[in-house]
Amino acid sequence: MSQDRVAVVIPSRYASTRFPAKPLAMLCGKPMVQHVYEKAAASSADLTVVATDHQAIYNTVVGFGGKAVMTAESHPSGTDRIAEAVSKLGGEVDIIINVQGDEPLIPTSVIDELIAIMKCDPSIEMATVAVPGNRATMTENNVKVVFGEDRFALYFSRSMIPFLRKGGVEAPVYLHWGIYAYRRSALERFVSLPPGRLENCEKLEQLRALENGIRIYVHLSELESIGIDTPEDLVRAEKKLLEGR
Template identity: 40%
Template sequence: MNLFHITAIIPARYQSSRLPYKILHKLDGKSMLQWVHERASQSEGIDEVVIATDHELIQEEAERFGATAMMTSADHQSGTDRIAEAAEKFPDADVFVNVQGDQPFLESSMIEKLIEPYRLGLEPDMATLACPLDQQEIGNPNTVKVAVNRKNIAMFFTRSPIPYFRNQVEDLPVYQHVGLYAYSAAALQKISRLNASKLELAEGLEQMRALEEGLSIYVSTYDKMVPEINTLEDLEKAQEMGLIDNYTLYNKEE
């Protein structure tokens, strides 16, 4: 087994178009940021968890509960770009994990599954997760599908139904993408220097940039999705599902 130094980075942007300041909203008394950090920190194989942000209030919140936080540019267009900037402060890291701040119900085992190919010495450029696709979601453009080859390397990500079953084929797995990523240090810096690709722009899926460049993305399978928090309705649904007892929206005027 190859040994890697693995750093998890939470890109924490202050503004959010669908749910402003969402990473500072509190679920059962803890900010979403704290929940994500705690879940990531419980994952075996992660050497450190760092928060990369564009705002002093998020840095203050991170330091309040004892996390390591650093300021990054406010001009980044994606979490990957923010992680790439933060990664420069960790020259000894071999692999970087992108832990999105909208996943307070993240399970530590998801990260462990994500980094498994690196711990096994497979050394892909990137790694991500997928789970079995609920047939009710096959036509939903907000549900991203992924096709993989026999070596579990991604061939295509799309918002469209995939594959098209012209012929009935038994036991053909159809996967839903789970938005967690790991990158080799070299691949992360390469991706951050690339312009948005045509398929990326067409699908609105950043991972297509890596595929069009010829980088490999290893896809590990997980048994289920976990809810993300992107809207107020997501918070209400999480409460209805019993995932949280209550939530408090952050008010920047307070």
């Protein structure tokens, strides 16, 4: 296993159409961003940092003893925000794990599994996670992924893939879990590329990687988390946290 230095970077944006100031929403007595930070900091990564565009989030992270980096408000995506944060980090960072700031229940073990994958196989430029899905209940809000026998992604879509045609043989459906691992060189290349036609069509930035020959390894997990998009999701997450105590 390589000795590459690993950083978990948590993009944390203040503005949100559906849930303004979401990272600062209280969850079981702590701001949501603190839950995410603590899960990431418990991993085998060498460094955990929040990349934010708002002083209140920065102050909150520093206040609970975490590390934060201020980034521009103008970034079109969390990946661009992460790239700026990495450029500002002291010391060399070889592998970057992108943990979304709205995943307060993310299992630390999933982060560690991605780190191990990247350290064990230097040929992998980028990796992500998928979990089994239910064809009957998934909607266009759920991103699906199909991958080859080698576990590298073939495509991501909001549509149902693979499509089950009448008379066809059922195949498993996988839900994409938006945590990513990047080699630093792949991250820098990714953010230098313009959005592609598939990305612009589906509004999925990971398609930019596939369109430009950056292969994405898909790690399969049976675990789950709850992404917080609305105040209702926060209620569900709090219930799950309390049940786990």
